[in-house]
Amino acid sequence: xxxxxxxxxxxxxxxxxTTQRVALLKELLExxxxxxxxxxxxxxxxxxxxxxxxxxxDTFEEKGLVRKVELAQGRALYExxxxxxxxxxxxxxxxxxxxxxxxxxxxxxxxQRASGFANVNEHALExxxxxxxxx
Amino acid sequence: xxxxxxxxxxxxxxxxxTTQRVALLKELLExxxxxxxxxxxxxxxxxxxxxxxxxxxDTFEEKGLVRKVELAQGRALYExxxxxxxxxxxxxxxxxxxxxxxxxxxxxxxxQRASGFANVNEHALExxxxxxxxx
DNA sequence: TTCTATGCAAATAGTTTGCACTAAA
DNA sequence: TTTAGTGCAAACTATTTGCATAGAA
Numbered sequence: 001x002x003x004x005x006x007x008x009x010x011x012x013x014x015x016x017x018t019t020q021r022v023a024l025l026k027e028l029l030e031x032x033x034x035x036x037x038x039x040x041x042x043x044x045x046x047x048x049x050x051x052x053x054x055x056x057x058d059t060f061e062e063k064g065l066v067r068k069v070e071l072a073q074g075r076a077l078y079e080x081x082x083x084x085x086x087x088x089x090x091x092x093x094x095x096x097x098x099x100x101x102x103x104x105x106x107x108x109x110x111x112q113r114a115s116g117f118a119n120v121n122e123h124a125l126e127x128x129x130x131x132x133x134x135x
Numbered sequence: 136x137x138x139x140x141x142x143x144x145x146x147x148x149x150x151x152x153t154t155q156r157v158a159l160l161k162e163l164l165e166x167x168x169x170x171x172x173x174x175x176x177x178x179x180x181x182x183x184x185x186x187x188x189x190x191x192x193d194t195f196e197e198k199g200l201v202r203k204v205e206l207a208q209g210r211a212l213y214e215x216x217x218x219x220x221x222x223x224x225x226x227x228x229x230x231x232x233x234x235x236x237x238x239x240x241x242x243x244x245x246x247q248r249a250s251g252f253a254n255v256n257e258h259a260l261e262x263x264x265x266x267x268x269x270x
Numbered sequence: 271t272t273c274t275a276t277g278c279a280a281a282t283a284g285t286t287t288g289c290a291c292t293a294a295a
Numbered sequence: 296t297t298t299a300g301t302g303c304a305a306a307c308t309a310t311t312t313g314c315a316t317a318g319a320a
Contacts (some may be wrong), residue, residue: 016274016275016318016319016320017319018274018275018276018319019318019319020275021275028148028241036309037309037310038290038309039168048276048277049276049277049278050309050310050312051276051277051278051279051310051312052275052276052277054274054310054311055275055311056275060141060277063240067141070205070206070208071205073203073205073211074209074211074284074285074308074309075308075309075310076208076209076310077311077320086252088246088252088255091161091256092251097250097252098225099246099248099250101242101246101249102246103166103260104239106292107236108262110236111223111234111236111262111264112264114234114235114236115223115232115234115262115264116226116266116267117223117232117264117265117266117267118264118265118266118267118269118270119264119265119270120223120262120263120266121226121263121264121266122262122263122264123211123261123262123263124259124260124261124263125238125260126258126259126260127243127246127250127255127258128251128255128256128257128258128259129246129247129250129252129253129254129257129259130252130256131251131252131253132251132252134253135253135254151293151294151299151300152294153294153300153301154293154295154298154301155300155301156300171284172284172285173284183302184301184302185284185285185300186285186286186287186301186302186303186304187300187301187302189284189285189286190286190300190301191300191301194300209283209284209309209310210283210284210285211284211285269309270282
């Protein structure tokens with residue numbers, strides 16, 4: 001992914017293409033799985049301040065560029081917001097992998113009726129197991 | 136739920152029935168939904184030290200009495216470990232409700248084959264929407 | 271040139287730990 | 296009486312915020 005495409009992505013959501021934003025978005029696109037702020041920062045050679053990373057991720061999330069994933073205990077993970085999908089996490093080594101399985105479409109409707117909620121907009125689904133290496 | 140039953144529950148998992156453990160387990164059983172450490176402490180009249188609550192919850196979790204739920208951003212929630220079930224969260228007011236919907240049984244097997252993991256042991260599934268009050 | 275974004279440092283929130291003391295068995 | 300559990304205070308980790316400066320448009 002070259003810088004021009006990334007700058008175009010930023011322009012598409014009305015964000016200034018700063019060096020830091022380009023670097024962060026590039027990192028998110030290249031590492032196509034959920035990453036902690038620490039890993040993201042390391043991946044960019046510790047060039048960005050932690051506060052900048054947090055603020056930029058917030059901005060990206062508002063613009064729909066990234067998604068926050070609640071998988072780890074006590075630290076947020078972020079991934080580029082591509083297609084809706086879910087993950088499987090190895091409970092031994094922590095490796096995270098995408099899975100293409102999703103809920104049957106009817107389920108959100110069922111949940112809405114059963115719960116009495118006015119509407120059901122989203123769901124989070126994560127699997128936990130042991131990967132081949134750790135087995 | 137009277138204290139005797141709670142003491143029996145604790146004895147059943149080989150735990151000393153301290154005043155604090157009885158109070159905490161009682162609170163978890165009465166409030167049948169995921170609670171933060173702060174809410175739990177408040178619910179018990181701020182009688183227990185925060186460190187004690189955390190340590191006791193860890194102990195309970197090891198013994199299978201409680202389950203940690205990853206729903207909130209940046210704070211852990213705990214609930215009494217009854218039957219396996221899922222939740223729906225109101226994105227406006229934060230209220231959490233149980234839902235009885237679950238994944239079709241076949242899904243974990245499908246995920247195992249698709250992911251290449253040695254085994255798939257658990258899953259987390261949470262729904263997000265807007266409750267009637269907030270609609 | 272203008273105004274937003276960044277870096278730095280300090281502040282905050284949630285959680286964990288060390289240690290002396292209390293209480294369950 | 297013995298050993299595990301608790302409270303208190305301090306330590307830690309992840310995240311947020313204030314403010315002066317740098318840089319994109």
